[in-house]
Amino acid sequence: MKKRTTIYDIAKALNLTPSTVSRGLNNHSFISDATKQLIKEKAIELNYKINAHAYNLRTGGSKTLGVIVPKINLTFFSNIIAGIEEVANLNQHTLIICQSNDDFQKELDCINTLIHQNVACIMMSLAATSPNGEHLAEILQHQIPLIQFDRVSEDVATHKVINNNEIGIIEAVAHLKSRGCTKFAHIAGPQHLNIYKERKDAFIKALQMHDLEVHNDWIILDSYSKEKAKTAVENMLMQTEKPDAIIASADFLTLAVLEAANKCNIAIPNQLAVCGYSNEIYTELTKPSISSINQFSLEMGKAVANVYFDSLQHSTDKKTPKTVVIEPQLIIRESTLRAVSSS
Amino acid sequence: MKKRTTIYDIAKALNLTPSTVSRGLNNHSFISDATKQLIKEKAIELNYKINAHAYNLRTGGSKTLGVIVPKINLTFFSNIIAGIEEVANLNQHTLIICQSNDDFQKELDCINTLIHQNVACIMMSLAATSPNGEHLAEILQHQIPLIQFDRVSEDVATHKVINNNEIGIIEAVAHLKSRGCTKFAHIAGPQHLNIYKERKDAFIKALQMHDLEVHNDWIILDSYSKEKAKTAVENMLMQTEKPDAIIASADFLTLAVLEAANKCNIAIPNQLAVCGYSNEIYTELTKPSISSINQFSLEMGKAVANVYFDSLQHSTDKKTPKTVVIEPQLIIRESTLRAVSSS
DNA sequence: ATGAAAGCGCTAACAC
């Protein structure tokens, strides 16, 4: 097993010292251009690659960002990761990715791992089962900057990148009202996650803004599975008084609505308009296609990375937490485009 | 800025030497249980976390796997990453993820980065623009084991995890024939990528096996965009003699077929049966839902990681490259379920 | 403009 080339090998080959080689490779001044040239050529010739571990150990830092997401293979999160990667790459940083699988214990493990790895920064979105954000304090104790995104906790004062969960819902309600809807239902997600709570609160607020009735039976709480939501929606649609619009807190829930409506013989959008959240790819492929709220996940990932590179890496004021809000956008498709005739 | 706890701090606090502490933490024999206990308690008390860089530098290895994929946020690849992560995590390894963006130059950069990082193994799928696999030799020169998956090159002798691109297509042809189809078309992907070439070759082979005519005009080559494919399919469907079955080498191409068929007023599946490849989530959401070939991407990711942990990490025989083949499965949906009446 | 030497935090061969 051949040993890898080190600066010592280069030094020996050129009759120089390791320090000179190091300086040469780092473009240090005080090294003559001729020597630099020589060193760089030799480095290429010997196929030298810096040893990141030695570099990191010596300098105490590392050009590595740690990312923790609930699931790597959910569109939303994989887009965020792709966005972070893009910006990290521009800044010569690499990414260590962990998934918590929405499990609190595993999230603790991920945090531990990233601390071991001495990452320059941790960027994370909370697991659904994390009771709160108190365990994040440990990251800060280890002097590692922390940026939270999407599912964030207020328990710890950090930079945050979040979606404006209110404006999209308000826009959706306004749009549906303009299409003649007056009886609104909402399928909400687990309420201990801030994003779902915010969406539900925004839903109620929007109805009140428009003097529309808030029908508590029409707010289905804690839907985390399509099947559960489908049953709940069917029950709702079998009543004599039923909603004429449903806003779901996630796109997969709208699939449950489509199926339930189909079963109950209710026409979408004319008898029941449906709006989702996240703008998953499939929302434009269903029949009817589903209106949804675009969260710009790739941009969100870029924003997260930029918080680090712009505000954290070189800033003197690392203390004041900054919150970046990504504004979502309502994408109107067939599922909300009711024929607007009467008025 | 508080310094992080090191084994020196623990040693000092207990009046021991760093080596004893190190041994204690690593559960070395020759250390009394009492001392071990003491050391471990102190470590927790002082919130000690091992410094991975020092460990890696000292041991020369690292418990980090490097993964390079064309795009992180494509379902297929994000599933593979999730699979790798799952197995890596079970083995206390972390993942460094890079995306080549299907760009050859960026792929070279990724490889460089991972070599810097001294990863224990590189797992990668080639960029679409990589002319060949000669640049992978560099990885092996640096004594880093390499596992290729999905888009692999024969230019370098390494372990591989690939899909059986033949069997799925053959199964699809058999299924379609059993449904009465006799005139087969194929939408092929870029032919310099082995996966698309293999699928095309399998298509031709399957037709020959069934004594079906191979109609060269009905093999659309190098389709990498939905729009391009749509135009090509429309042209094909406007001829007097047209196919009654289309097998696409990727799911997004079937969307083009649906649109083209719709425009040409051709009924799916009865006038034209359609089968995709990859079993993307949306294939069951379209109208009609699309038959497709499930590649088991998550399992593929696990298989990739297992090649490392089972065959590479401790094996004495690292030299003989092993190829793991994942068998795909045809998922039958509406788009190929023609009414079988005549015979 | 270059060299010498120390040290980042850890492990392991060698002492005792």
Place this chain on the structure above:
DNA sequence: GTGTTAGCGCTTTCAT
């Protein structure tokens, strides 16, 4: 059973 010491590959202060 525990201590001593050297060294992984690199950067950087200090010396020349």
